[in-house]
Amino acid sequence: MDRTNQLLKALAQLEITGKDAEGLLGLLDFIDVPNDLYCVGAVLENVAAALELPLIKEIAPHTKLVLQALEYRSKTYYLIEKLQKHRDKEHFFRPRETSIKVAMHSYITDHQLYVLLFMNSDKNQLFYHTFRQILLFLPALIAKHTDLNPDVYLKNSDKKELSEIFREFSQETPITDWYSVITGEKYDSLSSFIRRFGQLAAHLKRLNYSKKYRQIKRLATLIKILQLGLGIPRKRKSSKGRQRGSSPHKPPEIDGYTALTGEMLVKLTLPDIHDEDNLVYAIWESPGDSVDYDAIYSGEEEQEQEVGEVYIFQTAQPLESYVQAFHGKRVSRAILNRISRQNNYLPLSLQMLSPYELQLLVMTIANEPDSTDTLLLQLIIMTMLHTAAPFERARELLFANKFHDTEVQANIGYEYSSQSWIIPALNLNYKTHADYHNVQKAAYLLRLPATELCRRKFDELKKIQQPTETPEKPCNKTNVLSEDIKAYMKGIGTGTLTKARISNHLLISACAVFGQATAALLFNREPPGSMARSYYTSLHTKLLQQRYTTLLGNEATSFGKKINAAQQVEQPGWIGARYRPEITEVAAAVITMASELSMLQARLIEPGKWIEFHNLYITYQVFCQSLLTGMRPITIPLVNPEQVISSVGVFIRKEKAREDEFNTRHIPICQTVLALMSAYQRHMLIVKSRLFRKSIPLSSLPEIFYLDINCLPRPFQPLLYQQVLKRYIDLPPNLNRRLLRNFLEEQSVPHEIIDVVMGHANIGEQYWGAHSTLSMRDIRGQIAPHMTKFAELLGIKTIQGLPA
């Protein structure tokens, strides 16, 4: 949309349309208004004051400019009056913010003069108004001189400099003091105004302060720009052919399209040849008036042109679609790159061990070592295998009798007292820190039960080197080098084992069986792919211990052995995400909300109670629906019937404002959600009927809103929601996603199904995407019983809204 249309649209919102609006366009351009009319009221007040002052001498001889000043002045008043009546007038008048940089943030670059028109001064307002009058007419004055002398012209950079300098000056006390000394004077002409600035330079020279030289220089620039209005050309550096630095990046479709002239792209071919190689592309411009058809038909044109090869029009397509397709290709290539970057695609045989190799490895480790060094090598390989630790980490293994639960562990270790591996809890790097005081903190370490082989090996070690009581460094440093390990591995089987395959083996198996999140928590290692899963998952240590045992059991059966794992150590707590919402506390919040709602329902007859009811009802609906769907509680966190495909019970939703397909996901929904949705729809209909009685236009209502005490709608915002929610549960609004993910993980729902529900996936591997082979029906079939159970555990009931 071009500027005129945008301005007309903005004016239409002020109920100024048709000729009235068109008449105002001149004024709006005159003051260089931004398209959204931001703070235009405040600016117009200043403009009116500036135009009320006697016009400067330089303008007076130009009747057109004088008439323009008069016309704009009356239009200014007209527009101010309209703005005063507008219900959203805060947007147009002076914001509370006084810092010009903050108040006019994002307008400064494009509307330099507008910003100056907006500025106010406590002590120098009159001076500012005079300056504004000059500013308003400066472009016109310069344009008049340009006609006589082409060397006098105003560049955009001049405007920018002018704006920057004046803004800088407005914060300098020596300068503003000087302004206030002269503010009572009358400036009847631009030349006298400029003269005054000349005196300011002399004044500054006499002062003694740090920035004065910079400001004297800036002042000289300011004067030079203003002098353009008097017809005095400004010396400019000759522009070089090439721009310095790199030119700003332009999206390719603009580049490509504007560089190609014409409307159609046609494919030409020779009459007898249909070979692809002989195709010629041409850009065809639709014939305009300039083509002399008569000349062509009469044959004159043909005689003047040499007729070469004859081409046949094979196909043609609009150039625009060609450009789009071209751009599409580029984008898709970029996406493919992103996908392959994120998912380190490698055949599994290159990443993990085969059952045979695993068997060989375990047998080698089990061998009686012939020396201490061999024992250490065996121990390190065993650590790599059993804790999925890279060599560098395994080498730093600590062994001690007891590890402290309350200390942050840096290294993995082996604890003799509990016969367990010690894995430091996965530490996710959060950009923001948040402390939730009333919630249980995550555990610092995870104890994984060691197998019989591991226990035996560590007991052998104990004979050589007594473990310390607590983990201490560097008392049990092993000093094993990468070379030693490589040499040792050469002797196993065909000698093709690598360190990476050993340490990745269990990690990859865990990913396949339990999903990426569990694998990351178990071994404190992030597998490749989307990290989102780990950020949302927090699991009890007990569950992780069980899963570890299962995993080792699977591995052992792969080569026909039974595993004898140590007893799990009772270790309360959980590890994972930043906080862990518990079902009981969320259920308590749901029940409290529901009982408060039913109390309010009994008192709906009291005046104004329904507003309270509505606000809590909205919170309840958002809370329950988002719990059951795993929606992000942002923009509009409710299931909309238009987004539901009821035949498969799937809700299609786009949550992040991005154009790519990665953020449109399909969420299977359960019956409770549908019931909640229809209760909400009815409730909103009744709320609308009540607002209608208050003469609030229904078309202006946001999709979801709270009501203030005067029945005025306030659009739903996560922050408002959080404020209400805080009364029931003191956790951030996205607790729903964490709770859901944990619940489903604990129910041992297949991880790909969890990913569908949460909308987590590696780029290009969406389970709900067009290329996915998972059927939505199957997904829903697997998830539905769990969701019903979840709703039951949380005590979510469909509460009817306002009765009528």
Place this chain on the structure above:
Amino acid sequence: MKHTKSTEPNVLVDICLKDIQGIHPEVQNIVARTADVIYASAPDDFSELTLCYLLTIHPIHVVELETQLYVIAGFRSFELATLALTRESTITCMLHANIESKDLTNIAMIDIAGSPIMHSLGAKFVQQLQNLVQALGERVLTLFPRLQSIRRIRGQNKSTT
């Protein structure tokens, strides 16, 4: 806008719903005070057909003010029409030609307070409604499906407690 034109003071006219500007400015305040009122029915309790008949039986009363039409009585009808019908629907309204501005408040109040007194069922609402359904037979249930669960029409308080 109007299909029939008459010099008579009050006439029934067919008006497109979108041509009604809203509630008359003089009485907007009074109507706003009814926002707390709980009715026995919601806009989606009526089918389009039944609502059109009801709107003819209890028409919206409008006056012309500066070439625009404003509602001066029949507020509930107007509310249901706006929420349940499309903006393009044509409904029959009573157009008043000679109403003094000072009478508007009275008319509005009479409608708001008088209409419920005039129409609503008295004691034992649910039972009376059931009696009515029995007396009128099956046909009434097809016209008003909500009557199949009368308690719902009565409202939440009774059914939940």
